[in-house]
Every structure is written in structure tokens, then in C-alpha cells.
Amino acid sequence: MSESLVVPTMAEMLAEGKQPEVLFWVGCAGSFDDRAKKITKAFVRILNRTNVSFAVLGTEESCTGDPAKRAGNEFLFQMQAMMNIEVLNAYEAKKIVTACPHCFNTLKNEYPELGGNYEVIHHTEFLKSLIDDGRLTVEGGQFKGKKITFHDPCYLGRANKVYEAPRDLIQKLDVELVEMKRSKANGLCCGAGGAQMFKDAEPGNKEVNVLRTEDALETQPDIIAAGCPFCNTMLTDGIKNKEKEGQVKVLDIAELIANAQDL
Amino acid sequence: MSYLDNILFAVLLIAGFGFFAASVKKIIRNINLGVDVDRKDNPKARWKNMALIALGQSKMVRRPVAGILHIIVYAGFIIINIELLEIIIDGLFGTHRIFAPYLGVVYDVLIASFEILAILVIFSVTVFWLRRNFIRLKRFIHSDLTGFPKSDANYILYFETVLMILFLLMNASDYHLQNVPGGYSHFHKAGSYPISQFIAPIFNGTSNEVVGLLFEIFWWLHIAGILVFMNYLYFSKHLHILLAFPNTYFANLKPEGQFDNLASVTKEVKLMMDPNADPFAAAPADENAHPAKFGASDVQDLNWVQLLNAYTCTECGRCTSSCPANQTGKKLSPRKIMMDTRDRLTEVGKNIDANKGVFVPDNKTLLNDYITPEELWACTSCNACVEECPVNISPLSIIMDMRRYLVMEQSAAPMSLNAMMTNIENNGAPWQYSQQDRLNWKNEN
Incomplete structure (x- = not known):
């Protein structure tokens, strides 16, 4: 618990000329909600332990627009989506992992039509793949x-x-x-x-x-x-x-x- | 020789199918009032869905008791209708059991299996009736099902029972006459009657002429009943026996969580985000352009698949019984969303009929007059209703389209949702936290 978390951002990675294996989409709950932040940190501890090369968008991340879309505000959703897609595409993101099924669903299913094509996986699928690959026991x-x-x-x-x-x-x-x-x-x-x-x-x-x-x-x-x-x-x-x-x-x-x- | 019977039969048949064709035409016209949506992609997956879900009833057996009984009634309906072909030929040409000499032992097997199915159908339909009226399962005594929808369900069960009884009585009288020593009239030996041979003794002691007349009566009532039942479909939830097939074919193939992105909005948002767009430019002149309406307030704003869904719904209520909002006492009932959509669509159709093919505004809409915002806002978008529907209807897509209208056309979201949306607009999160603080968790303990 005492060791501090290593959480590189995409901007830092880019400055070093590196592309992470996976982009960790933290989501609003994971960033701000006290309970959900614990989940975020637990996931990062596993990533750190298994030496997975990952990065977050940090302050460049913004709501996927899921709650706006489900509330009926398609305008706000598409604004959010297009802004996020611009950022993700600028970093040439390929693979995204997230601990929030709402972010997961939106990024995976609703972004492609708007120009955001990524391989999106839920953190449980990602952890499973780490085990299957022998990287995590x-x-x-x-x-x-x-x-x-x-x-x-x-x-x-x-x-x-x-x-x-x-x-x-x-x-x-x-x-x-x-x-x-x-x-x-x-x-x-x-x-x-x-x-x-x-x-x-x-x-x-x-x-x-x-x-x-x-x-x-x-x-x-x-x-x-x-x-x-x-x-x-x-x-x-x-x-x-x-x-x-x-x-x-x-x-x-x-x-x-x-x-x-x-x- | 009199051809009166044959002519009368032909008239009955033409009238039955004629009225039915007119109804089908009206249903297609009404469904086409919906906006277009492309559901022609991936025909292979669509045929597969239709084969598995409509023909194969794969989703019905999620609830095994109702599912298996339903399969019996459904198999009975399809298989016994093979007999209809013979009945029609006999009726038109004045023959009696025309297939018997050609099919031989196969004919015996067919008639025997029809009889066994008929008795199984009567059994299943009786259980259905008990479930509805005596055991009173929650989804059948729900507030959605009062008035006609409640009676409709029972009428269908009565219809099916009466038709099956007539079929068996027809066979029983036939069997009786076939076995009169020395034969009687045209009732030659044909078929095997595992069920009706036990009914036949009721005719013992009745003169052959009377039994012959009774046979005629049962025969005519049976075929007339089928034609009446067919024409009843138009008014009834029982329409699902036909529409389940196109409905499963045209159903959504994308992941259930993927909601459509409104193309009209994409255009506007792209323009908004385009740094080179001239903010003072006049809107491009397009003669066909009419201001796009966002979301749906009435049936014409829904797409044709949603309207097909409404006609297909047979009000079984599996959606409502699995809906988290409904289970916790909220007003929302996905079944009611479908029933309201159909009722409103029927009303709009009648309006068009009464006004020479043009819809004259009647100061009513699907929103408010049928479906209230309170119902729409209770939805958690969990897809339980969509998953549960035995014929792949999506009440959720209608709920979402109506929410879109409430929010984007009327700014009528609940206050707390407006606050959430304002936060997303201002600081990129549904809560009031600055986007600059998004990574603060990293250094917190």
C-alpha cells in the first residue's frame, strides 16, 4: 500500500516518444467519486505490479457523454464524443481499458460511428488476459x-x-x-x-x-x-x-x- | 347435382381472404408511417434470428411452463393447418377427404397426429386460461390489462378451444358414419381417429341422416370459424402469430447497449466544431428540407421497425415483469409502451382513413396523451425488457426516442438531470468537479 502509484499520462508518454500498450480510461466516477477512486487505485496497483505499460489522459479526459445520451441529450453526448475522439485520435490510441461499463459501452459501441475506432475492453477482461498470458498470478x-x-x-x-x-x-x-x-x-x-x-x-x-x-x-x-x-x-x-x-x-x-x- | 354448397363456400373463402387482405394492407400502410431505418444488412444473421426465435421459439422456453405449452399450441396451429388445405379443396369441389386415397397410410398418420395435437392444444389453452383467470399470475392481472386487452386474451383462448372441439366433433361424426355397417353415403373409410373415436359413441342411436347433417354443420362452423379468427387478428394482440416472423427478421442486430447516434445531430455538432464554418452563413437552400425534429413525440416520429414492434406485441408482459422500475412500483411498464404505441397508431390510421388519406391533426400525441413523462423517466435503460421479449421487441428504443424529444425539443428533463448535464457541459463530468482535478486521485491516500 505504501509504495506510490505510477500513473503516466498520454502527454508524458508522447513527450518521451512512447506509445503505451493500453490507455486506461478512468471515467468520471473513477476520477472523482471517493468510493470509485479506490477501485481506480486498486486497478493501477495491479497494472504497476504486472509492469503493464499504460497511460491515462488525466486532465484531458472528459465524460464520455453516456449519462447525457441516456437522458436524451444527444447534442451534449455527441459534443463530448467528438471532443474525446479528437483527443484519443491525436494520441493514436488503439486499445482502451476502463473499469466503468458505461464508459466501456459508449467507447466501444457508440464512438466508432463518430470516428473513434478503438479496441475497448472492460478491466475484468483485461485482468483475465493478464492471467491467461501468465503476466499475473x-x-x-x-x-x-x-x-x-x-x-x-x-x-x-x-x-x-x-x-x-x-x-x-x-x-x-x-x-x-x-x-x-x-x-x-x-x-x-x-x-x-x-x-x-x-x-x-x-x-x-x-x-x-x-x-x-x-x-x-x-x-x-x-x-x-x-x-x-x-x-x-x-x-x-x-x-x-x-x-x-x-x-x-x-x-x-x-x-x-x-x-x-x-x- | 347442386353446386350451391360449392359456390357458397367459394364466396365465404373469397370474403374471408378479401377482408383479411384489406386488413394486412392497412397494417402495412400504418407501419410505413414510421421514418425509415435500414434493416437490410446481414440477411444471414436475420434469417437465422427468424428461424431460431420465431420459428424455433428459442426465447419462449426461458420460462419453461409457458414456453412448452406455447410450443404445443404453436405446433398445433401450424400442423393442423395442413388439414385446411384438404378442407378447402373438399369445399370447392364437393369432394370428401380428397387426399385419403392418394396418401394411404400417411393420411392415417396425419389425421391421427392432428387429433393428438388438437387434444394437446385444448389442454394447453385450458392451462393458459387458468393462469390468466384463476391462478391470476401477476403479469396477467396487471393494470395494463383491463378492458379489451383482458377480454382479447380470453377471446383468443375461447376461439382456439371451440375450433379444436369442432375439428374433433367433425372427425367423430365422420368416424361414426364411416363405421355404419354397409357404409353410408360418401363417408368412405379414411383416416385414423385416436381421439374422436372415443367421442363418436355420442352419436349412437342417432339416425345417419342427422349425424350426416351434424357433420356438415361441424365442418362449416370449423372452416367459417377459422376465417373469422383470421379476420379477428387485425383487432387483436394475436397478430403476433404472423408478425413475429418479420419482427424477428428486422430486429436490431447490434449490441443491446449500443443506442443509435442521431444523424441530424451529428451534422449540427460537426458544424459547431468546424473552425472554418462561417457562423453567419445562411442555411443552405434545400427545397425538401423541413426542420428536423429531434426525438419522438408521436408515432410518425418513430421508425417503422418500432411500429412493427407495436403491432407484433402480444402483451405477454414478460418485459414488464422483468423491468426493475415496474417491480419497484413505478408507473413504467414496457408492455404499456408497446400497447400505447399500437393504440395511437391505430387511431392515427383511422384518422387517415376518415380524411381521404391525409392525417388531420387531432391535438393528441403519443407523448402525454398515452405515455407520460413520469413513465419515461423511470427507465434505467437496463435492457431487461429487450432481452426478455420472446420476439425481440425493443420498448427501450421508444422510451429513448421520447426522452430525446422531451430534452432536446422541450427542455423538459427533471431538474436534477439538467444539473448533471450542465456539469458535463461546463466541466466534463456529471458532478461539479473541475476537469483540472481529474488526476488528483493519483496523489491521494
Whole structure:
């Protein structure tokens, strides 16, 4: 924990005449949200440990426009997209990794038509590839034998059909992976998508995140694993609502991997 | 010899198919009120979708009980309709079971399998009816299904049951007469009747003439019932038996998370970002240009696939039962989005019919008069409804197009979303943090 993080920017790389293996798109939550920043740092610790050559855009990064688009503001979305594409193309970005499924989906699916063509992967897929290539070895560490359930983020799962990478990573930790009654294609939303994160819910009889937390708690897990900073917030709030903070933790897959290796 | 029967039958047939053709024409006209969208790419994947999802019912079995029962009814519908071909030929030419001499033992197998399917259909339809009216599954007693939609569902089940019973009674009376010692009239031995042979004893003790007359009555009611049912489709959610095929063919092939980028907006944004663009230049003169409307407030603003979706929806409610907003008591119901779209489209179609082919504004729109902003804003865009739909309908795409209208044409987003969007505009994040602080996390503990 004590060693400081090495986080080069694309600008610094360019000044040295280097092109990183992968551009890490941090995203707004990963940059500003206190909880999500921990995920960002956990992921960077793994990148540092495995000597992956990466860089971030830093202050040149801006919102992908996902929440604006899902709220119906196509103008704002396309403005953001085109500005980001100009920056990414100027750096000749080829491969982008991100820990946010919303950024992931937008960069991967909605940018190409506007001139931004990159290979975009979610951090769980990237970590999986590091293991497959023998660059990262994972042991269970403090999580060994724990019961973990995984909540599929809508924009990773249904939206892009990535179901296995996060599960494969969890299983590497020597834990008991338990599925909720609705998972993968049938997974229930955490309640944050479609710009709901930034507004109050419409009148109803329950909050979506509480309903989803109940799904998770039914499996009696020690840890609820998430792969999205927004799901993470929603489920953490759900756990507080159920007064289970003492028993159940909500952790991102990157945190599980990093903490298991005592990074 | 009298040809009255044959002529009457031909008239019935022509009327049945004639009315049906007129309905189909109207549906196509209404669907074409939508804006164009290209769904001609990748025909191979499209045929595959149609084969697997519509023909193969692959998404139905996600819920096994309803799925398997549905496959039985569906197989019954398709296979028993082979018999229709014989019925039509018999009716037109005054023959009786014309295929029997040509097909021999195959004919026995066919008739036997029709009978077995018929009894299975009656069983399945009964279970469906119980699920709707007695077990009262949540998605069937939902507030979307009051009035006609509720009755419609039951009418379809009654129709199917009556048609199957008529089919079996027709066979039973035929079987009875075929087995009269010494034969009777034209009822020659043909077919095998594993189910109706057990119904046939009800005719014991009735004179052959009366049973012959009863056979005629069952035969006529059966074919007339089928023609009436076919014409009922136009008014009913049951239209899905036909439209499921084009609907799955033309369905979106892109990842569910990929929402379309509005081309009209791209043009404007590119112009805005072009340093060489003359800010004072007059808009290019284009005679055909009419100011583009962003998003959708009425059915004509939706694309034709979305309108096809609306006609295809059979109101099963799997979308609504999987919707996180609906499960937590919000007003949004993806099924209602589809039902409202169809109702409004029907209304617009009637308006056009009444006004000699031109739509006369009626001071109503799909937005507000049918679908309220409260419903639209409750959506989490999670794609559960899209994933769940057995025929690949996308309620989400309609919700998004209507949100676009609310935001870009009416600036009517909820206040907190306006704040979020202002933040993105000003500092490139949905919260009020300076873009200059984006890398601060690096040095924080």
C-alpha cells in the first residue's frame, strides 16, 4: 500500500516518444467519486505490479457523454464524443481499458460511428488476459474460502454479453462463487443506469437498489462483487439500508484481485 | 347435382381472404408511417434470428411452463393447418377427404397426429386460461390489462378451444358414419381417429341422416370459424402469430447497449466544431428540407421497425415483469409502451382513413396523451425488457426516442438531470468537479 502509484499520462508518454500498450480510461466516477477512486487505485496497483505499460489522459479526459445520451441529450453526448475522439485520435490510441461499463459501452459501441475506432475492453477482461498470458498470478489470500456473489452490470452483461470474465477472476481466488436467483442475462439492474444515478427515483414502493441487494443477500454472501462503480455505490447503499455493513462488503473485482495479492 | 354448397363456400373463402387482405394492407400502410431505418444488412444473421426465435421459439422456453405449452399450441396451429388445405379443396369441389386415397397410410398418420395435437392444444389453452383467470399470475392481472386487452386474451383462448372441439366433433361424426355397417353415403373409410373415436359413441342411436347433417354443420362452423379468427387478428394482440416472423427478421442486430447516434445531430455538432464554418452563413437552400425534429413525440416520429414492434406485441408482459422500475412500483411498464404505441397508431390510421388519406391533426400525441413523462423517466435503460421479449421487441428504443424529444425539443428533463448535464457541459463530468482535478486521485491516500 505504501509504495506510490505510477500513473503516466498520454502527454508524458508522447513527450518521451512512447506509445503505451493500453490507455486506461478512468471515467468520471473513477476520477472523482471517493468510493470509485479506490477501485481506480486498486486497478493501477495491479497494472504497476504486472509492469503493464499504460497511460491515462488525466486532465484531458472528459465524460464520455453516456449519462447525457441516456437522458436524451444527444447534442451534449455527441459534443463530448467528438471532443474525446479528437483527443484519443491525436494520441493514436488503439486499445482502451476502463473499469466503468458505461464508459466501456459508449467507447466501444457508440464512438466508432463518430470516428473513434478503438479496441475497448472492460478491466475484468483485461485482468483475465493478464492471467491467461501468465503476466499475473492470483491466489485467494484473505478471500480464500469466502462466499462471493457477482452482480452483473447491465452495460457489461446484457448490453455487451460479457458474463464470464468477471466470474473467471472471482473463481481464481479460491472462493465459493454463488449465483443470485437472477443473474447473467436475467440479472436485475442496480437502479443507476439510464442517468437514474443523477436523479431521484419516480414514486414507487421500493428502491431498485434495495430490491437488488435483497437478491444478493439471499445468497448469504460474505462479499458482493461488482464490476461497475455505479453498481458499487447502489449496492453499498442497499447494504446500509439493510444494516448489513458489518457482515457484507461490496467490492470491485479489481479490489478483490489487488487485495488478495496484498497490493 | 347442386353446386350451391360449392359456390357458397367459394364466396365465404373469397370474403374471408378479401377482408383479411384489406386488413394486412392497412397494417402495412400504418407501419410505413414510421421514418425509415435500414434493416437490410446481414440477411444471414436475420434469417437465422427468424428461424431460431420465431420459428424455433428459442426465447419462449426461458420460462419453461409457458414456453412448452406455447410450443404445443404453436405446433398445433401450424400442423393442423395442413388439414385446411384438404378442407378447402373438399369445399370447392364437393369432394370428401380428397387426399385419403392418394396418401394411404400417411393420411392415417396425419389425421391421427392432428387429433393428438388438437387434444394437446385444448389442454394447453385450458392451462393458459387458468393462469390468466384463476391462478391470476401477476403479469396477467396487471393494470395494463383491463378492458379489451383482458377480454382479447380470453377471446383468443375461447376461439382456439371451440375450433379444436369442432375439428374433433367433425372427425367423430365422420368416424361414426364411416363405421355404419354397409357404409353410408360418401363417408368412405379414411383416416385414423385416436381421439374422436372415443367421442363418436355420442352419436349412437342417432339416425345417419342427422349425424350426416351434424357433420356438415361441424365442418362449416370449423372452416367459417377459422376465417373469422383470421379476420379477428387485425383487432387483436394475436397478430403476433404472423408478425413475429418479420419482427424477428428486422430486429436490431447490434449490441443491446449500443443506442443509435442521431444523424441530424451529428451534422449540427460537426458544424459547431468546424473552425472554418462561417457562423453567419445562411442555411443552405434545400427545397425538401423541413426542420428536423429531434426525438419522438408521436408515432410518425418513430421508425417503422418500432411500429412493427407495436403491432407484433402480444402483451405477454414478460418485459414488464422483468423491468426493475415496474417491480419497484413505478408507473413504467414496457408492455404499456408497446400497447400505447399500437393504440395511437391505430387511431392515427383511422384518422387517415376518415380524411381521404391525409392525417388531420387531432391535438393528441403519443407523448402525454398515452405515455407520460413520469413513465419515461423511470427507465434505467437496463435492457431487461429487450432481452426478455420472446420476439425481440425493443420498448427501450421508444422510451429513448421520447426522452430525446422531451430534452432536446422541450427542455423538459427533471431538474436534477439538467444539473448533471450542465456539469458535463461546463466541466466534463456529471458532478461539479473541475476537469483540472481529474488526476488528483493519483496523489491521494
